[in-house]
Amino acid sequence: MEANWTRVGFFFALVMTVAILIPSSVVSAGNAFSDLKIRTHLKRLNRPALKSIKSPDGDIIDCVPITDQPAFSHPLLINHTVQMRPSFNPESVFSESKLSSKTKNQQHSKDINQLWHVNGKCPQNTVPIRRTTKQDLYRASAVENYGMKNQKSIPKPKSSEPPNVLTQNGHQHAIMYVEDGVFYGAKAKINVWKPNVEMPNEFSLAQIWVLGGNFNSDLNSIEAGWQVSPQLYGDTRTRLFTYWTSDAYQGTGCYNLLCSGFVQINREIAMGGSISPLSNYGNSQYDITILIWKDPKEGHWWLQFGEKYIIGYWPASLFSYLSESASMIEWGGEVVNSQSEEGQHTTTQMGSGRFAEEGWGKAGYFKNVQVVDGSNELRNPENLQVFTDQENCYNVKSGNGGSWGSYFYYGGPGRNPNCP
Template sequence: MEKRITLRLLFVIALLVLSSVDVEAKARKITSEVNRKLKLLNKPAIKSIKSEDGDIINCVDIYKQPAFDHPALKNHKIEMRPSISFPSDTTTAAKNESSQRVLSQIWHKSGSCPKGTIPIRRITRKELLRAASIEHFGREGPRSSFVANTTNNKSSYFVYRNNGTKVNVFPLPNHSTAYLITLGYSYIGARGNINIWNPRVQSPNEYTTAQIWLKSGPGDSFESIEAGWMVNPKLFSDTQPRVFIRWTLDSYQKTGCINLICSGFVQTSQEIGLGSAIQPTSQRWGDQYEVDIQINMDPNMRRWWLKFGDDVIGYWPFEILTYMQQKAVLVQWGGDVYSKNVKGVKPHTTTAMGSGDHASALLGAACYINKLRILDYSLQLKYPEWAAYLITMGYSYIGARGNINVWSPRVELPNDYTTGQIWLKNGPGNSFESIEVGWMVNQKLLCDTQPRFFVRWTEANNNPPYPKLTSQHLASYLYVEGQQAWTQTSQALHHGGRVFEGMMERDVVSWSSMVDGHCKGEMIGDARNLFDIMPERNVVTWTAMIDGYMRLESFKDGFELLFTRLSKSRFYAGS
């Protein structure tokens, strides 16, 4: 009996020794792989800079950067500038900028990289060990998002190309996204000014971005090049917003990465470190900051050049691309949140997109991307056409948008009406809440059979029979349209004017909004006509009209209005 017990003990001890040896062997293997990867990622530095936020910036010889580990770039000759000058968007330069286009990185306070080097953020052992796998490090990205000419997936959204064909845009697993998408042309460039915030990220395994995408290729293996800012605690060890780039040849499956973690992107800038923290960031109702991001392909050399403001950062060479060697077919501007607690999972993540506020909060509280442009082979900057707004929130929708074809249908009886509209609803079927917008023909309510814009809302257990549109709603609409699109004045005023005409009641607020819109659009004659027929005016109306004359340097008319009309008005006397 004692012999049997002794044998068992010896057997257990042998197992423990063997398992210990096995664990040690695995640990040595992992350590060896980590050391090998760190050596590959962190190229020898000519100079290292310790940033006050804890980052270490390696100044690496421009000819020894990670890009040249790519087999297709072994004999690549670096280009420092594109062979052509891309068009600048002088038409969008605002006279009174409300946001500051400033891109400063925290490490700049501690030093600079010498000429002939590029700044590369040093990757730490802890960051590498947090990855799902060492080889997968830095490759995180949303999976397939669109498949052309496919109609068999019921969970997809439809976007129409400029030739009328239908394209499916699929929701991404574990992602909430909101973006404007345009497709169908041969795009060789896209740009936009992205508002910079520092949004909350709930978990180290989640991240949030604000960015631009250019894509081409089949949906299950598309190519994409991207740039923007992100907050990614798992990858960068903190919750600061950081500039980033990303690319893939196969929907993020086996190729591409974020920043310079893999070989491919050729950096030329000695000023901007990809993956380094940026400052300052926008404050709610305070100063607003943005970064002007441009991605343009040089049609002569087929390099996709990246610019942050006036800084040329570098390029994606055509040698590493397939579908995007000549063009992109899809451009997106927007935001993306990655979390496993989305799409109906409770509790929903609190990780924020952009500023974390809804678009209705407007400038100063909501994150934005403005001055969106695309570039094609005409080398002319253009507004995106055939565009659609998509917000994919699973079971928690926070927005909807669509282009509604406007007709003037027959309404047989005065008590009948017809609409073309969008609904957003929540709540039980017998007591739901709803907000709606569209056009309607309603002879009983509006006294004619013309199509008119309307909004409608209902609280639970209170379903009004007819839409109600107040001057406050329309003034807000006119303000939002104007703030988002004064550079597209004719379009903004066209829509705003149609809404204005459909109002049941017009007060000084809505009249003043229209006057202000026409003045800012330099349609001073139309503005004056509206001004003259207004039933009453307030300080906003007078200020808008006089400012409109001053903008156009019509000083005589402005002074006439100020000293003749205003001085004799009841408003002036009462003041």
């Protein structure tokens, strides 16, 4: 009997010891599970690198073998053969050699680049991927949502829509668009700013949307431009980005290379990497060129940054409507107004933070706005229209002519006396 009690006492002591130790090593079962999810997700995103480069802005850029990038985890791309160059590249009528001397003098000649370049470059047959950290995932609403947009983030400039359809979901836009057509790409020069973003869960961006399908259920969208997003990147730097979805942001697609899908071939440009220099109010203006087009032979949608960097492509198999063509193109700015439900507008800026009428050197702009037609040629769009949710908060003014072709100024400060 005494031996039995001894064993019982020893067992009880062991249980109590374990019970005491567990809280000190693992705060809760829920947190342990969350940490496991984070480690698993990081392993999925951060592939083994041949070389890693520390950027002055704090980023780590991993040079990953091109065949090991996240794209090929997609079920539709398991046996995909990388296409190292597009079959055709549309030619723009707005080449640098055709710009007027006045326009050349207005623009700074220095190329826009990425900060990590000062500390090295990726070797041949690798692609640069911005390393994701635990802190990045902690900022997400859920690990599985990291890198995904809100489902209600697309502009809907339809006359049938109620005028407040977008302000209700917190996303606001100032855009130029063309609809009800057959398009095979889009291009524009976008000047680059560092808008103030008030809340960590808000962002400000300037981008091109290439769209097909229905807005409510099965929308296909390909997007690229620049953005400031503290929640996604953990800072307020201006960064190059892409996005895609094939189901109206419900479950497919993501920013940059944060899920499988986009195939990168370029070893010099990191998606999500910060870009410099930036435009200054009343001073030097810097812009980036974004071109998205559909390869008429292979059917993939390609992305070009600047005049020489062909970044990669979205395989046609990712999409339904966009496997054929786009029916709508949009260019412009977007912000998140997370305070709209509280009745007070955010002070998050769009573009330069100045209204469109301030014009050159002060407001944000898109110029040389073009679409790609069925002959794989860039041309000026017909029937261009503009749209904004709350003109007193952010606005847009369009124009046409000269070396700028079709263009518009856009942006605004958000909250002001006319936008309470």
